Amino acid sequence: MNLLEKIKLRHRALKYKNSDDKGGIEYINHAVKRGDTIFDIGAHKAGYLYFMEQKAGSEGKIYAFEPQSILYTYLVKIKDIMHWANVTIEKIAMSDNEGSVTLFIPSNKTGQSSSPSATILENNTLGHVSKTEVVTTTTLDSYCLKHNIRPNLLKIDVEGNELKVFQGGANILKNYKPKIIVEIEALHVGREKVLETFEFLKNFGYEGKIVHDEGQIPLADFSFEKYQNKDDKKNYCNNFVFE
Numbered sequence: 656m657n658l659l660e661k662i663k664l665r666h667r668a669l670k671y672k673n674s675d676d677k678g679g680i681e682y683i684n685h686a687v688k689r690g691d692t693i694f695d696i697g698a699h700k701a702g703y704l705y706f707m708e709q710k711a712g713s714e715g716k717i718y719a720f721e722p723q724s725i726l727y728t729y730l731v732k733i734k735d736i737m738h739w740a741n742v743t744i745e746k747i748a749m750s751d752n753e754g755s756v757t758l759f760i761p762s763n764k765t766g767q768s769s770s771p772s773a774t775i776l777e778n779n780t781l782g783h784v785s786k787t788e789v790v791t792t793t794t795l796d797s798y799c800l801k802h803n804i805r806p807n808l809l810k811i812d813v814e815g816n817e818l819k820v821f822q823g824g825a826n827i828l829k830n831y832k833p834k835i836i837v838e839i840e841a842l843h844v845g846r847e848k849v850l851e852t853f854e855f856l857k858n859f860g861y862e863g864k865i866v867h868d869e870g871q872i873p874l875a876d877f878s879f880e881k882y883q884n885k886d887d888k889k890n891y892c893n894n895f896v897f898e
Contacts, residue, residue, distance in 0.1 A: 660733060660736050661737065667700060667701075667705075668701075668702050668705035668706060670702075671702045671703065672706070676894065678866035678869050678871065678894065679894050680703070682866060682871075683703060683710065683808075683810065683836065684710060686896075687711055687715075688710070688711075689710070689711060689714055690711065690712065690715050691716075691807040692717075692718075692804060692807050693707050693711060693717045693718070693806065693810070694717075694720070694806050694808070694809045695707060695720065695810050696809065696813060696820060697721065697812035697813045698720060698721040698730055698744075699721065699726060700726065700729060701719070701729075701733050707810070708737075708739055708742060711741070715741055716743070717739075717742045718742075718743045718745060718798075718804070718806075719742060720745045720747050720748070720749055721744070721745075721746065722746055722747060722748040722758055722773075722775075722790035722791070723773050723788070724746070727744065727746040746790070747790070747791050747792065747798075748790045748791065748793075748813075748816075749795060749798075749811075749820045749824075750775065750793075750823055751794060751819040751823040752823065753792060753793050753797055755789055756789070757775065757777075757790075758775055758788045759773060759787055760784065760785060760786050760787065760788065761784055761785060762784075762785040772814055774813070774843070775790070775792070776814065776815045776844075794823030794824065795809075795820060795821075795823050795824025795827050796825065799824075799827055805827075806831065807833055807834065808834040809833050809835045809836075810835075810836050811836070811837040811838065814843055817837050817839055817852060818844075818848060818851060821852065821855055829859060832859075832861075832898075834896070834897070836894060836895070836896050837894070837895055837896075837897070838893050839852055839853075839893065839895055841883050842885065846879055853874065862898060863896070863897045864895065864896050864897075865877055865882060865892050866892060866895060867890070867892050871896060872892075874895065
């Protein structure tokens, strides 16, 4: 059974690398250095974590955050199977405050019992929500201060809550300037919020780029009509890097 789980994880990771997110995985493999400290915020099923752990090596530290119960349980299991002693799994949602919120989990058309589109946004665009969970929230600043952490890289996939994650990590962004790869979509939050997120990071001195296929395009060239037109799947981009 453990061998099967390893094979399935490797297949999932290679699918990201070779088709689903070539540019995102290429960036992670380039940006992560041995010994780095990495935050995987919205870790889902460890498809990105797989590459982060390889690149950071045993000297590195990875903190994976996944509030959805079934995915958190899976990540704990896969950590044990893969012998990832340097990985910490947290059942926490990152946001701009410490407390608790409702996690909205949409119906999954494939019949799977988890969803990659779960969100803590109250005014979300999920459509039919099949179930909810009450989850704990914290901030990037609070978590890092409590555990004395200085992250080198943040990977963020939080289905529309990314601006609040950044707002809750203002001190980390200001003082340590971690590299960032983040999913930002007007589909989830509207155009105004996307531009507000870009501007927020720009004010901390970050320069952004669009992850496009296996490469990157300057954020200055971004337009919703060209890069977030849902009818143009070839050019659709929702991942961005900031350094």
